[in-house]
Every structure is written in C-alpha cells, then in structure tokens.
Amino acid sequence: MSSTPERKTFDLVIAANRLPVDQVVTDSGEAEWRRSPGGLVTAMDSVMRDQPGAWVGWAGEPGEPPARFDQGGVHLVPVGLSEDEVHLYYEGFSNGTLWPIYHDVIVAAAFHRDWWAAYQRVNLRFAQAVADVAAPGARVWVQDYQLQLAPAYVRALRPDVRIGWFNHIPFPPVELFAQLPWRGQLLDGLLGADFLGFQRQADAQNFVRACRQLIHAETRGGTVAVHDGSGRRVRAAAIPISIDFKGLEALARQPSVTARVAEIRESLGNPKVLMLGVDRLDYTKGIRHRLKAYQELLAEGQLGPPDVTLVQVATPSRERVAAYRQLREDVEQRVGRINGDLGVMGFPAVHYLHHSYPREEMAALFRAADIMLVTPLRDGMNLVAKEYVTCRFDLGGALVLSEFTGAWHELHQAFACNPHDIEGLKQTILRAINTPAPDKRRIMRALRRRVADHDVQRWASRFLAALDAAPARAEGGP
Numbered sequence: 001m002s003s004t005p006e007r008k009t010f011d012l013v014i015a016a017n018r019l020p021v022d023q024v025v026t027d028s029g030e031a032e033w034r035r036s037p038g039g040l041v042t043a044m045d046s047v048m049r050d051q052p053g054a055w056v057g058w059a060g061e062p063g064e065p066p067a068r069f070d071q072g073g074v075h076l077v078p079v080g081l082s083e084d085e086v087h088l089y090y091e092g093f094s095n096g097t098l099w100p101i102y103h104d105v106i107v108a109a110a111f112h113r114d115w116w117a118a119y120q121r122v123n124l125r126f127a128q129a130v131a132d133v134a135a136p137g138a139r140v141w142v143q144d145y146q147l148q149l150a151p152a153y154v155r156a157l158r159p160d161v162r163i164g165w166f167n168h169i170p171f172p173p174v175e176l177f178a179q180l181p182w183r184g185q186l187l188d189g190l191l192g193a194d195f196l197g198f199q200r201q202a203d204a205q206n207f208v209r210a211c212r213q214l215i216h217a218e219t220r221g222g223t224v225a226v227h228d229g230s231g232r233r234v235r236a237a238a239i240p241i242s243i244d245f246k247g248l249e250a251l252a253r254q255p256s257v258t259a260r261v262a263e264i265r266e267s268l269g270n271p272k273v274l275m276l277g278v279d280r281l282d283y284t285k286g287i288r289h290r291l292k293a294y295q296e297l298l299a300e301g302q303l304g305p306p307d308v309t310l311v312q313v314a315t316p317s318r319e320r321v322a323a324y325r326q327l328r329e330d331v332e333q334r335v336g337r338i339n340g341d342l343g344v345m346g347f348p349a350v351h352y353l354h355h356s357y358p359r360e361e362m363a364a365l366f367r368a369a370d371i372m373l374v375t376p377l378r379d380g381m382n383l384v385a386k387e388y389v390t391c392r393f394d395l396g397g398a399l400v401l402s403e404f405t406g407a408w409h410e411l412h413q414a415f416a417c418n419p420h421d422i423e424g425l426k427q428t429i430l431r432a433i434n435t436p437a438p439d440k441r442r443i444m445r446a447l448r449r450r451v452a453d454h455d456v457q458r459w460a461s462r463f464l465a466a467l468d469a470a471p472a473r474a475e476g477g478p
C-alpha cells in the first residue's frame, strides 16, 4: 500500500479494465484527459451524482501510471500495465483465451501459462488499488471478464466491503467453460463477490451450473454456497445493461442532426432503401455472414444499387490480435468483391467505413437508415440495437436482430434472424424491407417503449440494489 498521507477513500468504487477517460493532445500541444463517451460512464454519472465515487482502471498507455486525479466529480485511480502485460493479460488471456471461450469458440481459444500468470498478477494489482481507496463497508463494483479474479482478491484484502461484479459478455455453457485449464480458479475468483450480474438469465444459469459441476458447490436457485468456512452464499442474476435513452434521443432530435440525416442520404444518391451495419470489427458480430447474405440478394437481382445501398461502419478493434487482422482482411476483400461485381458507376453497393465517429454522426446515421442490420453470432447485449430504436423517435426504420444477442431477449418484436442461416437471413431482410409502414411503426413503438423503460440509469440502480440485498456478508463485515 502507498504511504501517501491523507489518502482519500470512497463509499463507491468502480473497477474496470479502462478508466472512463482518454488522454488527448490539444491543438496547443498540451496533453489533457477527456471523458470517453461510453455507456458505462453515463450509467455511473447517475449513481455518482448522489455520492462521490472512485474509478480504478488502466489509463490506456503502457508504462508507469499517471498519479490519481479528480475529474468530473470522480476520483480516478490509474493502474499501470507494462508493455508485456498489455500483451499477456489484455490481448492474450482476456482477448485470446476468455473472449473466444465466452463467445461460443467462433475462433479457437489459445491457452498459455504465461498469459494466465499475467492475468493473475494484473487482477491482484487492481484489487490492491481498490482496497486502497475503498472506505470501510464500501460498495465495490467490478466490471467484466478482464477482472474475474479481482472479487476474491479484494475480499481477501478487505473483508468489510460489499463486492459486485457485472459480466458485459455472455457466460458460456459449462461444456465450453470446462476447457479452461484454470476454470476452478476463475470460479473461485468470482465467488469472492456478494452479487454477480449477467446480461441474460441463461448466462447466470450457466455460471451456477459451472459451479455445481466443476467445483462441486452446493447451489440453490440462483445462489451458490461458498466453501470457505464463512457460510456465505453468492447470488447470480440477470440485470441486462442498457443505454441513456433520454440523452441519446435528445441528441438525435437536435436540428444539426436532422440536417445531417438529409445530407447523408443525399450523399448516397437518395437510395430507396439504406441499410446500415455498425460494429466493432470483431468476429462475434457476424459481419461476414451479413455481407454474404447481402451479396447473394444483389447477385440474385432481389436488391441492387442505386435503389439499395449498404453502409457498413466498422470500428477498428484489437488490431494486434491475429484473428482480428484476419477478419479485417476477409471483410475488406468481400466488400471489394461485392463492389467490383455488383456495384454500378457512381453507386457502390457497399460503403465501408473503418472509422470511429462522434455520437452526433452515429445518431444521424441511425436516423438515416431504413434497415438496421444487427447480426452477431454471439453478443452479450449489443447496444447498437438499443441505440438505433432510441434514435427512431419518428417511428421509421426497421431492426433486423440476431437471436444470439442479449438484446433479442428484450426486443422480441424486432425482425429476428439466425445469422448462420444465410437463406433465412436473406428472407428476413426482404421481409423487413417489404413490411408495410404502419406495421413497422407499431413494432418500432414497442421496441422503443422497452428501451425507454429499461435505460442505463435503471440498470445501474437495479444492480446496486441487488448488491445491497445480496444474502452474503463476510464474517467481520459491518
């Protein structure tokens, strides 16, 4: 522990792989911290408004971490990662081992003992930083798959605090989870928490089943008994994440966004049907399947430019991991082939954009799109689906949504698809295009109601209420 005098402590501590800020260099050449525009940040704003909190996370650059600082009412506690640790803990164990296992092994997972060692080391470092800033009896909220050992490490250091963990990605069926050579340690790490939140009921059930089958824990309903002599029971339940409905809708209604919608459509030649895909360039998102279905629809003459066009926005992602580089090559090759074979002069069949965009531009794109294609092979939630319906206050547009997303479990009225079934996906796209406007408006109204009633602020308060109500209390706790 650091010996800094007058160390500040907080009643609420968030731990996430990344801090909610990015360092940017201003026009005058000075480095400054800017808030990153994620949903988690917005959710935490709503809970930290009433009580000051701390956020423990990596600042995004390898090397010595910057000193702690306050920004936007949050006390930021940077955790340092060496260049090696970024490779072993983040790109390696988190994204080369856990990510594929937790997403149905769409690509093969790799198992390396030095990745695991770094994962343990980094999780312990996060736990130490949490233990250092947590006030007596504080609530600690750990985020996501990169930090599955942190709950037990925090408990060992600070048995007085209450610990929650939320999994943003799926939790795999036990048959896949069982492949992990360190499966028992991962379960024990999570069982350090009092409450575990998941996107879907099935994810919570998968976790409970893994505890029963792999570490022979006694389970009852959604709770797991911990064999550490404390008599604790850990509860696992679904609390699906959402978005800032009011904030995003207000942005989408801005006159500047409305003007941009017209500009976007105009720049694409005012197509009759504008289809849109927006994803991190990740193999879980089903971008290849989507392009294949679209390519076949064009080749068969069912659709075609200039009447129809597809805009595919693909945010650069994890480019140092081999499977992601391969995916980028595949997608870009297919886009090239579709445009080469099926585009017409001045009207490409696919507009492929490998960029990140500001929120205003995303809102304008959502408003401009007649058909939104969300076709992941597996996705914890998929916020893009919720963002799309939020921006469609005009009740226009249609959402094609994969059954393998968490979002589909809430947005049943969407045009559901199985992206593995290319023929079925093609039919669903045609149905979404051809359904009469009044029916589409009715569907959109229902989808919007669901997201409006279950926004990210409600998600955060439900999670914290579940954490407070969880049955467990460590011995010696308050």
Ligand code: ADQ
Pocket: 168, 169, 241, 278, 279, 280, 313, 314, 315, 355, 356, 357, 358, 362, 379, 380, 381, 382, 383, 384, 385, 387
């Ligand atoms: P992601 O896999 O990153 O999140 P998603 O939920 O769709 O997936 O969120 C992506 C976010 O990035 C959205 O807010 C989207 O608008 C934004 N975005 C995408 N492309 C962009 C671009 N080019 N420019 C700017 N913004 C862009 C993980 C899990 C999901 C889960 C979330 C939250 O994989 O399943 O929904 O966490 O829990």
